[in-house]
Amino acid sequence: MRDGSKRSPRARIFAWLARRDRLRAWALLAPGTSWLVAFFVIPVVIVGGYSVMERGLYGGVEAGFTLEPYGRFFDPLYLTILARTLWLAALTTILCLVVGYPMAWAIAAAGRWKHALLFLVVLPFWTSFLVRTYAIMFLLRDTGLVNSVLMTAGMIDRPLTLLYTPGAVLAGLVYGYLPFMVLPVYASLEKLDPALLEAAESLGARPFARFVRVILPLSLPGVVAGSLLVFIPSLGAFLTPDLLGGAKQVMIGNLIQQQFGAARDWPFGSAASFILMALVLAVVYMFLRRGAALPEEV
Amino acid sequence: MRFSGVRKVFGSTVAVDRVSFDVHAGEFFSILGPSGCGKTTTLRLLAGFERPDEGEILLGGERIDGRPPWERPLAMVFQSYALFPHLSVARNVAFGLERRKLPREAIADRVRAALELVRLDPATFADRSTRQLSGGQRQRVALARALVLEPPVLLLDEPLGALDRKLRKEMQGELRSLNRELGMTFVYVTHDQEEALTMSDRVAVMADARIAQIGAPVEVYERPRTAFVAGFLGEANVFDTEGGHRVAVRPERMELLRPGVSVSTARTARSGEVLDLVYLGDRTHAVVRLESGADIRVAIGRGGAIGVEGARWKRGDRAIVVWPTADAHPLEDG
Numbered sequence: 001m002r003d004g005s006k007r008s009p010r011a012r013i014f015a016w017l018a019r020r021d022r023l024r025a026w027a028l029l030a031p032g033t034s035w036l037v038a039f040f041v042i043p044v045v046i047v048g049g050y051s052v053m054e055r056g057l058y059g060g061v062e063a064g065f066t067l068e069p070y071g072r073f074f075d076p077l078y079l080t081i082l083a084r085t086l087w088l089a090a091l092t093t094i095l096c097l098v099v100g101y102p103m104a105w106a107i108a109a110a111g112r113w114k115h116a117l118l119f120l121v122v123l124p125f126w127t128s129f130l131v132r133t134y135a136i137m138f139l140l141r142d143t144g145l146v147n148s149v150l151m152t153a154g155m156i157d158r159p160l161t162l163l164y165t166p167g168a169v170l171a172g173l174v175y176g177y178l179p180f181m182v183l184p185v186y187a188s189l190e191k192l193d194p195a196l197l198e199a200a201e202s203l204g205a206r207p208f209a210r211f212v213r214v215i216l217p218l219s220l221p222g223v224v225a226g227s228l229l230v231f232i233p234s235l236g237a238f239l240t241p242d243l244l245g246g247a248k249q250v251m252i253g254n255l256i257q258q259q260f261g262a263a264r265d266w267p268f269g270s271a272a273s274f275i276l277m278a279l280v281l282a283v284v285y286m287f288l289r290r291g292a293a294l295p296e297e298v
Numbered sequence: 299m300r301f302s303g304v305r306k307v308f309g310s311t312v313a314v315d316r317v318s319f320d321v322h323a324g325e326f327f328s329i330l331g332p333s334g335c336g337k338t339t340t341l342r343l344l345a346g347f348e349r350p351d352e353g354e355i356l357l358g359g360e361r362i363d364g365r366p367p368w369e370r371p372l373a374m375v376f377q378s379y380a381l382f383p384h385l386s387v388a389r390n391v392a393f394g395l396e397r398r399k400l401p402r403e404a405i406a407d408r409v410r411a412a413l414e415l416v417r418l419d420p421a422t423f424a425d426r427s428t429r430q431l432s433g434g435q436r437q438r439v440a441l442a443r444a445l446v447l448e449p450p451v452l453l454l455d456e457p458l459g460a461l462d463r464k465l466r467k468e469m470q471g472e473l474r475s476l477n478r479e480l481g482m483t484f485v486y487v488t489h490d491q492e493e494a495l496t497m498s499d500r501v502a503v504m505a506d507a508r509i510a511q512i513g514a515p516v517e518v519y520e521r522p523r524t525a526f527v528a529g530f531l532g533e534a535n536v537f538d539t540e541g542g543h544r545v546a547v548r549p550e551r552m553e554l555l556r557p558g559v560s561v562s563t564a565r566t567a568r569s570g571e572v573l574d575l576v577y578l579g580d581r582t583h584a585v586v587r588l589e590s591g592a593d594i595r596v597a598i599g600r601g602g603a604i605g606v607e608g609a610r611w612k613r614g615d616r617a618i619v620v621w622p623t624a625d626a627h628p629l630e631d632g
Contacts, residue, residue, distance in 0.1 A: 204368045
């Protein structure tokens with residue numbers, strides 16, 4: 001009797017799949033691909049379509065074609081919002097790098113405490129970002145902890161305005177995205193062969209040269225990854241600027257949210273979304289090109 | 299260079315226990331020992347990656363044990379080569395010179411010369427990534443990177459360990475001639491006794507964090523001071539004499555004779571039985587069980603008569619093992 005006839009239909013299907021590599025690859029990709037097509041590609045196409053249609057009176061869109069929403073974005077009011085967004089996102093990235101790099105280095109060098117420290121880095125994710133942002137509000141508001149302490153200590157007479165400032169937004173963003181910088185930088189530092197550092201030292205490199213010439217270039221992939229993971233969500237942030245920045249520190253994410261909500265201007269909201277997306281793509285492209293080119297240049 | 303009473307402890311393990319030795323200028327000095335004997339720690343103490351808990355390290359009469367690695371006039375070749383993966387071959391070799399802020403042209407000239415010295419064609423290899431190199435080529439780049447600095451002392455940590463046997467032989471010869479040509483002091487750490495014997499002016503045999511014996515290869519091989527040294531360098535028969543002394547005799551100093559042959563008074567003779575014959579290519583070892591119960595190895599059939607000589611003996615033969623009494627070296631404990 002032939003061996004195949006004894007096997008279950010399921011086993012036969014799997015055996016058939018295993019013999020066809022390309023088909024197997026498709027089978028593995030199918031669930032993820034369908035998910036992305038359904039919930040990413042199609043919505044993006046819809047938003048793209050909305051961005052060139054006429055505005056409906058009570059939200060939504062009406063048939064027609066216009067580039068007016070894109071034109072409107074170049075109003076100084078919106079360009080200021082865009083500039084503020086870029087500035088805050090860039091500053092957030094730089095601060096995350098300045099704070100996160102030494103932290104990642106310390107964790108990579110921590111020996112048996114490594115895992116405990118990594119656990120602490122991701123611990124904030126156990127609570128909702130919203131709750132944590134509210135907690136920062138309680139810290140920074142006029143009657144908050146910082147002002148109370150300073151007043152009690154007699155260092156100030158009147159409460160300082162901390163909340164609803166660019167500084168508050170920046171603090172919130174850096175706090176929120178710091179783990180996304182620490183983790184990839186840690187991963188690249190952890191892989192660093194200690195013999196390379198010793199080689200640098202024995203070749204006459206002082207700690208500073210050792211860092212600039214060996215450690216930094218070799219951890220650059222982690223720095224690039226971390227910077228992208230911080231910069232991109234910072235560009236689109238709306239919760240942090242909304243809660244900590246108030247009406248004065250509007251970022252592009254808040255603008256988009258307003259257009260789909262209170263302002264009922266879906267085409268403009270869609271256009272702003274596309275402009276943000278174009279910006280993100282441009283930045284990613286720039287970063288990846290720099291990142292790929294660097295090892296040869298250094 | 300002088301190592302004086304140096305001790306290094308990691309936790310509860312003593313890695314280097316009050317070790318003292320001198321290395322003369324221009325010498326090829328090897329530190330030989332099994333893994334975990336403290337030889338690598340000794341080298342790392344020299345390089346400055348570890349600080350001694352006790353003792354002094356001097357270079358040219360000056361204490362260097364308090365100095366950081368980048369202030370020591372030494373260069374090191376690492377076991378793993380430790381080439382910088384983000385730099386080209388030329389930039390790897392230039393690394394140390396760049397730290398010394400030499401002018402660009404001078405750096406380029408010396409890098410080229412260093413690559414030529416280790417027999418890598420600069421035109422072919424200078425701009426290559428270190429990832430594109432074979433093990434032997436990496437080894438040469440690592441060597442060039444250290445030599446280019448013209449350090450008075452070059453430290454080498456089992457640099458040939460990752461190479462295949464043929465390449466290792468070739469590099470041994472090249473290292474030896476580099477040492478002679480450049481007049482640089484080489485401190486070479488290895489666990490390979492053959493490597494240490496063939497390349498070195500002097501060998502320090504280490505065991506259990508201490509130095510068991512220091513001397514020229516001939517000295518440590520022919521007159522081992524302890525059973526450990528005798529057994530670690532080549533093969534040795536270690537047994538107790540009637541006087542209660544412990545002695546070592548090399549298999550190649552011994553001779554195997556038929557019973558009944560008369561033996562001169564300058565020679566010691568023991569009778570026994572051939573247990574086994576071990577063919578080793580360039581010689582054959584007869585394993586003989588003496589009447590005292592000790593098993594010893596005797597080299598037979600040297601000088602091209604291996605097959606013939608080997609065939610003359612078979613298992614179970616009665617035999618007399620004979621050696622010049624002067625070749626039995628009394629051993630110290632340890």
